[in-house]
Amino acid sequence: MPIEHDLPVGKINCCQVCGSEKLHLVVDLGHQPPCDSLLWSPQLDDAEKSYPLRFLVCEDCSLGQIDYAVAPEELFFPDYPYRSGITATLVDKLSQTAVSTLSRFKLPENALVMDIGSNDGTVLSAFKERGMKVLGVEATNIAKIANENGIETLQAFFNEELASEVHQSYGTASVICATNVFAHISGLGSIMRGVSSLLDDGGVFVTQSHYLLDLLETNQYNSIYHEHLRYYTLKSLIVLFEQYNFTVTDVERIDNYGGSIRVFAVKGSGREVSAAVTALLEEEEKAGLYDLEVYRTFAQRLITAKRDLLTLVVSACSQGKKVVGIGCPGRSSTLMNFTGLAPDLVPYIAEQSTSLKLGLFLPGLHVPIIDEKVMFEEQPDYAIMLSWHYADPIIQKLRAKGLKSKIILPLPEVTVIEN
Numbered sequence: 205m206p207i208e209h210d211l212p213v214g215k216i217n218c219c220q221v222c223g224s225e226k227l228h229l230v231v232d233l234g235h236q237p238p239c240d241s242l243l244w245s246p247q248l249d250d251a252e253k254s255y256p257l258r259f260l261v262c263e264d265c266s267l268g269q270i271d272y273a274v275a276p277e278e279l280f281f282p283d284y285p286y287r288s289g290i291t292a293t294l295v296d297k298l299s300q301t302a303v304s305t306l307s308r309f310k311l312p313e314n315a316l317v318m319d320i321g322s323n324d325g326t327v328l329s330a331f332k333e334r335g336m337k338v339l340g341v342e343a344t345n346i347a348k349i350a351n352e353n354g355i356e357t358l359q360a361f362f363n364e365e366l367a368s369e370v371h372q373s374y375g376t377a378s379v380i381c382a383t384n385v386f387a388h389i390s391g392l393g394s395i396m397r398g399v400s401s402l403l404d405d406g407g408v409f410v411t412q413s414h415y416l417l418d419l420l421e422t423n424q425y426n427s428i429y430h431e432h433l434r435y436y437t438l439k440s441l442i443v444l445f446e447q448y449n450f451t452v453t454d455v456e457r458i459d460n461y462g463g464s465i466r467v468f469a470v471k472g473s474g475r476e477v478s479a480a481v482t483a484l485l486e487e488e489e490k491a492g493l494y495d496l497e498v499y500r501t502f503a504q505r506l507i508t509a510k511r512d513l514l515t516l517v518v519s520a521c522s523q524g525k526k527v528v529g530i531g532c533p534g535r536s537s538t539l540m541n542f543t544g545l546a547p548d549l550v551p552y553i554a555e556q557s558t559s560l561k562l563g564l565f566l567p568g569l570h571v572p573i574i575d576e577k578v579m580f581e582e583q584p585d586y587a588i589m590l591s592w593h594y595a596d597p598i599i600q601k602l603r604a605k606g607l608k609s610k611i612i613l614p615l616p617e618v619t620v621i622e623n
């Protein structure tokens with residue numbers, strides 16, 4: 205019997221990819237609010253929802269995963285505050301999806317390229333510039349920005365039903381991309397069936413997901429949050445795609461979001477597989493991803509990193525020093541809430557003036573997000589870089605703009621950069 209990949213809301217009892225019951229708890233991050241549920245000040249007086257956040261690994265297929273599915277409507281609401289086109293670095297990285305795909309696959313003229321969770325259309329713009337027909341699917345109001353920018357985008361959740369409507373109106377697609385959403389969607393079975401029905405035979409499904417090996421190597425426990433249901437290894441993706449008659453033909457590691465893999469899965473079984481696939485599987489095995497011991501030491505390292513950060517911040521505050529946060533990606537919520545950095549320790553998080561998050565509060569501990577101008581005026585003693593995975597270019601920019609504060613990198617281990 206095929207494995208049910210469409211997760212109901214609530215507790216998950218077996219592996220999300222292979223169905224195995226051999227799931228092992230790696231770390232329990234406690235009950236946490238959904239990380240992108242930023243609050244406006246009138247909401248601070250209301251009750252707030254929080255859900256279990258536990259990270260587990262499957263002994264059989266090596267998929268990292270959490271074991272509680274929050275209702276998608278609660279996680280990806282229409283005002284979801286994330287916009288991919290906002291930083292130049294990210295735009296460049298997302299455009300690489302097009303370059304990388306077109307260098308591997310010869311597409312027919314006027315081929316249709318689709319993107320699931322297309323955000324503001326950044327990925328599709330790069331395909332459009334290269335002569336492809338494009339169509340985005342995006343559930344949040346960011347779809348409007350994409351349409352205004354000339355990237356045709358349907359505001360909807362992608363699923364089997366939507367796929368059949370798209371098929372009737374637009375025909376089949378040669379490429380379907382899913383960038384940084386493939387690990388997030390609870391209706392995985394519906395997506396796989398939808399993608400399969402929309403793609404031409406030999407069409408390619410290009411997914412880009414945060415990579416479990418990078419997560420482990422650099423202690424990125426801040427990447428564990430409710431939106432992020434699965435933490436893929438290549439092995440687990442192969443197990444998944446085989447169940448839908450796709451062949452994983454190629455893979456590349458990329459440095460987006462602190463380390464991701466871009467995986468090319470071609471519709472149809474028994475396709476030719478590149479050497480990169482075999483090599484990365486060997487690397488996963490060598491790194492111990494198929495062995496539980498690696499996950500035990502990861503758990504120890506992340507607890508150490510959490511305690512070191514808390515100790516540093518508490519001791520600075522006790523000496524009358526001021527510590528603030530810089531940059532508020534969704535994932536900063538897990539780090540701030542798990543470490544316990546409430547406003548008495550970290551009175552605000554500074555974001556650039558163009559950010560859609562200004563004036564909002566972090567869920568849980570209610571740290572306010574304010575314009576970085578305040579930080580430049582105050583020059584606090586320390587600033588914790590919450591987007592630490594992009595540290596180098598951001599630090600350069602902050603220094604150029606005149607920030608003199610010592611910068612704390614919270615991970616992979618706590619590091620203070622004096623100047």
Ligand SMILES: [Zn+2]
Binds near residue numbers: 223224
């Ligand atoms: Zn599994």
